Amino acid sequence: MIPVEVKSAGPHRRFAGHNFGDPGLLAQALTHRSAGAPHNERLEFLGDALVGLMVAEALYARWPKADEGALTRARAELVRESSLATLARELSLGEHITLGPGEQKSGGHRRDSILSDALEALVAAIYLDGGFQACRDAVLPWFAAAIDALPPPNKLGKDAKTRLQEWLQARQLPLPVYALIAESGDEHAKLFKVSCTLAEPPTTTEGEAGSRRAAEQVAAHAALATLEIP
Numbered sequence: 001m002i003p004v005e006v007k008s009a010g011p012h013r014r015f016a017g018h019n020f021g022d023p024g025l026l027a028q029a030l031t032h033r034s035a036g037a038p039h040n041e042r043l044e045f046l047g048d049a050l051v052g053l054m055v056a057e058a059l060y061a062r063w064p065k066a067d068e069g070a071l072t073r074a075r076a077e078l079v080r081e082s083s084l085a086t087l088a089r090e091l092s093l094g095e096h097i098t099l100g101p102g103e104q105k106s107g108g109h110r111r112d113s114i115l116s117d118a119l120e121a122l123v124a125a126i127y128l129d130g131g132f133q134a135c136r137d138a139v140l141p142w143f144a145a146a147i148d149a150l151p152p153p154n155k156l157g158k159d160a161k162t163r164l165q166e167w168l169q170a171r172q173l174p175l176p177v178y179a180l181i182a183e184s185g186d187e188h189a190k191l192f193k194v195s196c197t198l199a200e201p202p203t204t205t206e207g208e209a210g211s212r213r214a215a216e217q218v219a220a221h222a223a224l225a226t227l228e229i230p
Contacts, residue, residue, distance in 0.1 A: 020126075021129055027098075029121040030096050030098060034108070040121035041117075046128075047123035050124060054136055058143065082209055085112035085115040085116045085209075086218070090142075107184075110185055110191050161216060161220040164224055173198075176223065191208060193207070193215060196222070205219050
């Protein structure tokens with residue numbers, strides 16, 4: 001889990017690796033439109049571009065021989081809504097987001113769209129508060145584990161379930177079994193927890209996401225990591 005600090009010291013507030021000189025920017029980044037203005041939609045617009053740029057730069061440096069297609073697919077994997085929502089959960093953003101009464105009641109703090117938007121808004125707030133280098137220094141560590149977990153450039157484009165299945169089939173091993181462990185939240189904001197069980201080698205991993213299909217992908221990705229499959 002990514003450590004997140006929430007500290008107040010005079011007019012400054014430290015959050016997610018950045019010491020905010022303007023705590024109002026942080027408050028706005030963590031305010032959903034359902035709670036009224038100023039909310040985080042404009043910040044989310046800017047943060048989306050910043051995240052894309054910083055991730056692209058990191059991938060460009062990491063894979064000097066990868067072509068544009070591989071770099072594009074890797075960036076898409078890292079900045080998609082479910083991936084950003086996972087990072088937001090690791091930063092515990094949900095518990096800090098200000099929501100209107102309706103969104104609070106419906107469990108909006110667990111919804112992928114709200115979490116990913118808040119993460120992008122937070123990136124923009126850090127940028128506006130401290131500049132690009134401060135933003136880069138704070139944000140890139142959030143993506144470090146996900147970048148390390150990416151498959152080699154020539155294997156990008158296959159999702160985690162496909163890669164796991166192909167690895168097992170190549171060794172004539174039983175295919176994985178996915179099972180729903182639990183689901184929570186209201187009908188329009190459910191959170192699914194799924195297990196991925198392998199008979200050989202004996203392995204069980206879990207994944208959680210806003211849909212059962214996405215949760216299976218998270219569980220399969222965890223299985224690949226446990227087996228150290230690139």
